[in-house]
Amino acid sequence: MEKPLILVTMGTNDYPFTRLYNCIAADPLYSSSEVEWFIQCGSCDVAMPPLNGTVSELVSRRQMDELIQRAALVISHCGIGSLNQVLQFQKRTMLVPRVERFGEFSDDHQLQIANEINNSRLLVVFPDDPFPALDLLQIKSDAMITCERVDIVNYDVAEIVKRKLAS
Amino acid sequence: MPGVTSLSDPVRALPLNIRSSPAKRDVVLVVSSAGGHLNEALCALSLVEADLHLVCNKNMLDNARFRKIHTVRDTQYNPSIHALNFLYGIWLFLTIRPNAMFSAGGPICLPFALLAKATRTKFVYLDTMARVSSLSNTGRIIEKYGLCDVFLCQWKSIAEQYDSIEYCGTVFSMSDQKSDQPASRAA
Numbered sequence: 001m002e003k004p005l006i007l008v009t010m011g012t013n014d015y016p017f018t019r020l021y022n023c024i025a026a027d028p029l030y031s032s033s034e035v036e037w038f039i040q041c042g043s044c045d046v047a048m049p050p051l052n053g054t055v056s057e058l059v060s061r062r063q064m065d066e067l068i069q070r071a072a073l074v075i076s077h078c079g080i081g082s083l084n085q086v087l088q089f090q091k092r093t094m095l096v097p098r099v100e101r102f103g104e105f106s107d108d109h110q111l112q113i114a115n116e117i118n119n120s121r122l123l124v125v126f127p128d129d130p131f132p133a134l135d136l137l138q139i140k141s142d143a144m145i146t147c148e149r150v151d152i153v154n155y156d157v158a159e160i161v162k163r164k165l166a167s
Numbered sequence: 168m169p170g171v172t173s174l175s176d177p178v179r180a181l182p183l184n185i186r187s188s189p190a191k192r193d194v195v196l197v198v199s200s201a202g203g204h205l206n207e208a209l210c211a212l213s214l215v216e217a218d219l220h221l222v223c224n225k226n227m228l229d230n231a232r233f234r235k236i237h238t239v240r241d242t243q244y245n246p247s248i249h250a251l252n253f254l255y256g257i258w259l260f261l262t263i264r265p266n267a268m269f270s271a272g273g274p275i276c277l278p279f280a281l282l283a284k285a286t287r288t289k290f291v292y293l294d295t296m297a298r299v300s301s302l303s304n305t306g307r308i309i310e311k312y313g314l315c316d317v318f319l320c321q322w323k324s325i326a327e328q329y330d331s332i333e334y335c336g337t338v339f340s341m342s343d344q345k346s347d348q349p350a351s352r353a354a
Contacts, residue, residue: 012202012225058225080203080297084210084339112299119343152339157321158213160335164291164317165195165215165267 003036003052004072004143006134010044011079012058015104017044020096023131024075034136038067065089065149072143073134078110078124087119089147094132095124102127193217196265196288197233200241200273201225203297208271210338211293220263222256224275242274253278260286271295271338274305280314290315294325296337301325 008024010017021044029035030050037053039046046055059067068074068089076082078097086093097114098104114124125131195217199208201224209232212219221233224241239255242248256279268283270276272295283290292315294306299322302310309315310329319335320326326334 080295081206082203083341084203084206087339087341090343109297109299109303113297116299117341119341121343122341153210153213154336154338154340155213157319157335157338158211158215160319161211161269161291161293162214164319165217165269165289166193 003034004139005036005038005067005070006053006139007067007071007074007076008037008039008041009064009074009076009082010040010042011077011082011098012042013079013105014043015098015106017042017077017098017104019102019104020044020075020077021046023096026131027134029134029136029139032136035072035139038071040064040067069147069149072139078114080113083113083117083122084152086122087152088149090121090150091147092142093122095122096131097124097126099127193266194220194263196220196222196259196263196268196279198222198268198270198273198276198279200275204271204273204295207293207296207338208269211271212269215269217266220259220265222259222275222279224273239275242277249274249278253281256282260288267291269293272303272305276305277308277314280309284314289317291317291319293319293335293338294321294332296321296339298322298325 006029010020024030025048033052035052037050039050039053039055040059041055041057049055064085068085068091071091074086074091074093076086076093076095078095095114097110099111100106100108114126117124195215197208197212197219199205199221205223218234219232221236222239223236224239226236226238237259239252240248252275260282265288267289268279269291271293280290292309295303302325310318310331318332320332321335321337323334326332
């Protein structure tokens with residue numbers, strides 16, 4: 001039987017994100033064979049891979065879509081691209097904004113966007129919040145749910161762009 | 168005889184839709200850094216029917232939306248790359264002759280913004296949704312030097328600070344109806 005997948009995505013920028021790696025590596029599920037991990041680490045250093053899983057620097061958009069669709073839980077930086085994809089698949093996601101004070105980005109824009117999030121499926125772990133322990137029962141339960149892709153595009157904006165490009 | 172096409176005339180024998188050349192589609196050059204900027208561009212261009220050529224710093228997109236993806240070098244740590252990308256942009260403008268240009272941000276769009284200005288190609292710029300309280304660095308440069316024809320911003324509070332910027336709303340929705348959390352949490 002397929003193990004529930006925990007997908008971690010750290011983005012494509014060149015800044016480190018050791019704090020997120022330390023949080024997931026400290027969780028007992030990181031060294032458990034009951035779950036499968038996929039870590040898209042970008043240029044971040046993953047000192048020790050999970051017991052059962054894959055570490056990849058970059059994946060194509062299509063592969064990331066497939067991984068998100070398959071995942072029982074997504075743990076992600078708070079980048080717009082990742083946010084867009086997890087929202088499309090309505091995945092339960094833990095969002096960890098990269099912050100400037102830890103050298104994780106050049107500014108705190110991920111914190112700004114995190115403050116605007118208003119969605120019951122998305123849990124934002126702010127820099128001073130403790131990283132929640134991963135709940136295996138919840139993950140196994142979420143793995144049973146099939147998430148269809150939903151269209152989250154704001155077509156009012158798309159119409160404005162279409163009109164501006166044409167005029 | 169009226170209504171009869173002579174088979175000895177191969178051109179006249181062709182059906183009308185093959186004989187006449189199809190209407191030429193507009194070409195839009197899309198310049199966007201990979202990741203969030205590109206996701207935003209894809210949402211914003213959902214209704215645009217033109218041929219889209221993408222200029223991007225990574226080719227991680229297996230997307231049928233674009234006619235062609237042109238990869239340029241990233242400028243994050245080496246601004247002199249802009250000069251190389253500018254030269255590449257000249258070649259691209261000459262080759263594909265875009266009717267308009269669109270960007271959802273990322274510094275790689277700057278040399279292409281200059282080219283759009285120089286060639287009087289219409290340039291619609293959408294500042295990234297990721298910047299909630301102030302323009303992105305690229306957006307600031309575009310606004311300061313008037314490098315675009317239309318400057319769209321996804322956050323009202325930013326748009327209100329500039330006469331030249333139009334507020335349009337976010338390209339995708341971050342909310343769900345089940346949530347009872349406040350819309351904005353204090354930092």
